[in-house]
Amino acid sequence: MASRDAAERAAFFARREAAAVLRRVLRGDATRRAAGSIKSLVYSPTVRNKRATFALVCQTLKYLPILKEVLGSSGILNSKCKKQEELVVVTAYDILFGQGIAVSGSAEQLIMTHKDTLSNALDRICAKRKVSNVEDLLGKKTEVKPKPRFLRVNTLKTTTDSVVEELGKIHMVDKDDMVPDMLVLPPGTDLHSHPLVTNGKVFLQGKASCMVAVALSPKPGWKVIDACAAPGNKTVHLAALMNGEGSIIACELNKERAKTLQHTVRRSGANNIQTVNGDFLDIDGNDPSYAEVRAILLDPSCSGSGISAERLDYLLPSYSRGEQDDASTSSRVLKLSAFQKKALSHALSFPSVERVVYSTCSIHQAENEDVVNAVLPLATSLGFELATPFPQWHRRGLPVFEGSEHLLRTDPEDNLEGFFIALFVRKVACGGVEEPSEDVALEVPRKLVRRRRNRFRAFSSLRLSRMILCSNRGLW
Numbered sequence: 001m002a003s004r005d006a007a008e009r010a011a012f013f014a015r016r017e018a019a020a021v022l023r024r025v026l027r028g029d030a031t032r033r034a035a036g037s038i039k040s041l042v043y044s045p046t047v048r049n050k051r052a053t054f055a056l057v058c059q060t061l062k063y064l065p066i067l068k069e070v071l072g073s074s075g076i077l078n079s080k081c082k083k084q085e086e087l088v089v090v091t092a093y094d095i096l097f098g099q100g101i102a103v104s105g106s107a108e109q110l111i112m113t114h115k116d117t118l119s120n121a122l123d124r125i126c127a128k129r130k131v132s133n134v135e136d137l138l139g140k141k142t143e144v145k146p147k148p149r150f151l152r153v154n155t156l157k158t159t160t161d162s163v164v165e166e167l168g169k170i171h172m173v174d175k176d177d178m179v180p181d182m183l184v185l186p187p188g189t190d191l192h193s194h195p196l197v198t199n200g201k202v203f204l205q206g207k208a209s210c211m212v213a214v215a216l217s218p219k220p221g222w223k224v225i226d227a228c229a230a231p232g233n234k235t236v237h238l239a240a241l242m243n244g245e246g247s248i249i250a251c252e253l254n255k256e257r258a259k260t261l262q263h264t265v266r267r268s269g270a271n272n273i274q275t276v277n278g279d280f281l282d283i284d285g286n287d288p289s290y291a292e293v294r295a296i297l298l299d300p301s302c303s304g305s306g307i308s309a310e311r312l313d314y315l316l317p318s319y320s321r322g323e324q325d326d327a328s329t330s331s332r333v334l335k336l337s338a339f340q341k342k343a344l345s346h347a348l349s350f351p352s353v354e355r356v357v358y359s360t361c362s363i364h365q366a367e368n369e370d371v372v373n374a375v376l377p378l379a380t381s382l383g384f385e386l387a388t389p390f391p392q393w394h395r396r397g398l399p400v401f402e403g404s405e406h407l408l409r410t411d412p413e414d415n416l417e418g419f420f421i422a423l424f425v426r427k428v429a430c431g432g433v434e435e436p437s438e439d440v441a442l443e444v445p446r447k448l449v450r451r452r453r454n455r456f457r458a459f460s461s462l463r464l465s466r467m468i469l470c471s472n473r474g475l476w
């Protein structure tokens, strides 16, 4: 009896957590302005029972068209219930197709009262469509080939060998042969609530995503900008690559996502990151505060078409309506592409920057090769060249312009998500290792600006303090 009570209580709370996530998922899908993927919304810090919530959200979405039809035909979703529509839908899923125990809560009582009516409506729909069970009513299944579970060891808090030793006690663990501090575990390994993850010693980050910061290769002590930073996986990877030395300004436009970014930074233990809630395009590269920025990571908003399977987009209503098909020429992608070109041109225009990495998790040429090609004349005029990140990697950019072989693509065929990386490098005098830039004018502004920096410090700190959200540690 006590265990039944505990199970019912757990189910009660899981339904409410699932309903809250479902509301955000459906609103984001309807407006095409998702606050995050289904997974990222479930695995956000505010959700307590992540496993049950994830299962309930996914299953409810899978059954959503049927649930809406059944609830609609029974008149249950009347205006009285409208405010808690998602909770009613989740509860209806749970009672009709899930575990079925529900004794407390108004939504539960509503569905229990009408359970027979709902079951009869379901039978009628099956009979009308000439199918013998509900599973046959569901659309065709989308098969997603399981990918290995990648994770990145946060070397600010631990060592790769100690993580291998700890995880190796229960899992098969391999070190990745290309990306340092990246471990590979069998597909489906669930580590979301593992202490190594919750305490920030390990980040559940895909291999392709980790290749971006490694491609940028900032040195310890550098000043770096992560231009579009939330949720912050690449920001904290940069901090680890820099051994926590130097400084990173992590800029994020969206207020809510800026909070997630701060949470990621705290979890990483990095203390050389300033988070800024603002528009990267508003950061003035000629402001003395940014005179010594040497590297910029630009991973701007994109269509996410390279990770749509991992994001479970096939569960979204817009997917079943066919609105996500062949978006390569859609106005949304073209709009994104225009922003990406603007942001990349802006990053390249910072006077002291030597390295800019541009990345997307899109498979569309319009967001990848076309963006790079469009900014190439500007990049060349500023002394940048395309460099070849991970030269040993076989899949390069689509051959749509000369030089696209420098670009890097990853693909589900590589057992990875669809990512794109371009690396721009400006030749500068650097301890005799690299050739001095032929255009010494590129070096002059940096020295001048450095001198001016002290004079303008008061002005710039005032300007910055308006933007800085979290602690100002005097890094800039």
Ligand SMILES: C[S@@+](CC[C@H](N)C(=O)[O-])C[C@H]1O[C@@H](n2cnc3c(N)ncnc32)[C@H](O)[C@@H]1O
Pocket (backbone or CB within 6 Å): 209, 227, 228, 229, 230, 231, 232, 233, 234, 235, 251, 252, 253, 254, 257, 278, 279, 280, 281, 299, 300, 301, 302
């Ligand atoms: C693809 S996500 C970045 C993912 C992140 N690099 C990571 O690995 O965790 C792009 C982010 O850029 C933010 N963004 C979009 N436009 C921006 C702008 N103009 N300035 C700053 N951030 C922006 C979005 O809100 C979004 O959080």
